[in-house]
Amino acid sequence: MQTTSTYKILVVDDDPDIVELLHYNLTKEGYEVEQAENGKKAIDTAVAFKPDVILMDVMMPVLDGIAACRQLREMPEFRQTHIIFLTARAEEFSEVAAFEAGAxxxxxxxxxxxxLLSRLAAYARRDAQQEGLDEVIEIAGLRIDRTSYAVYKGDEKIILPKKEFELLAFLAAKPNKVFSRDELLNNVWGTDVYVIARTVDVHIRKVREKIGEEYIRTIKGVxxxxxTD
Structure with missing residues (x-):
């Protein structure tokens, strides 16, 4: 687990005042910080800088945050990077679009x-908690490897984004136990991180698309x- 002083954070926003505010507070806290003013520059900078966390605006020129996030998630080296969207648009559809893109x-x-600093500390705590769990879960024909964030289904290797993987691993660690959306949000995202309950549905759907419909069952109303039945 990295300490604050070794964490690299990429700030992506076309508003120089916001970039300056975040840069000041993050460097003061001990983070190593780089910045970019649009999605295209963010991708180029991320490749060179290799950030642990990307703080990214949604509405930007050249390439918006949603499109940039999708492109980053397609690159193996950024599938486990924390991507946090910054936006003035609070409508639910914007939030769902962000999670659909892999935020x-x-x-x-x-x-x-x-x-924001509290939110970043929450991610650090979640990462530390993951270190104490079994490295490999073998169940129902799946092999879930926490060290590589990979899922093996027979001879097929399936790479999932960080939250999709953690959601699957959490459910698989307690097979046939039913969890509510709130329980999954608290255990996978953490109590310090605010996301809507629909986020769970989006991630479950994406996991099913990649590993198969049969592994995660919906218990209506619960x-x-x-x-494993």
């Missing part, structure tokens, strides 16, 4: 530095379970 979190403007 981990969603923060509305105006940004409160203390709240939630989800990893199915």
């Amino acid at each position: 981990d979190d969603f923060i509305t403007k105006p940004i409160k530095p203390r709240a 939630g989800y379970k990893f199915n």
Whole structure:
């Protein structure tokens, strides 16, 4: 687990005042920070900088944040990178679009530095908790390897984005136990991270598309379970 001083954060926003605010607060906290003013520059900078966290605006010129996130998630080296969207658009459809693109979190403007720093610390705690779990789960024909964030189904290797993988691993660690959406949000995203309950549905659907429909069962009116029946 990296310490704050070794964490690399890429700030992506076309508003120089926001970039300056975030750069000041993050470097003061001990983070190593780079910046970009649009999605295209963000991708180029990410390849060279290799950030642990990307804080990215949604509405930007040249290439918006949603499109940039999709492109980053297609690159193996950024499938586990935390991507947090920054936006003034608080409508639910914007948040769903962000998670569809592969975002981990969603923060509305105006940004409160203390709240943002708390959010980043929450990710660090979640990462630390993951270290104490079994490295490999073998169940129902799947092999879930926490060290490589890979899922093996027979001879097929399936790479999932970070939150999709953590959601699958959490459910598989307690097969046939039903979890509500709120329980999944608290255990996978953490209590310090605000996301809507529909986020779980989006991630479950994307996991099913990649590993098969049969592994995660919907319990109507309750939630989800990893199915071994």
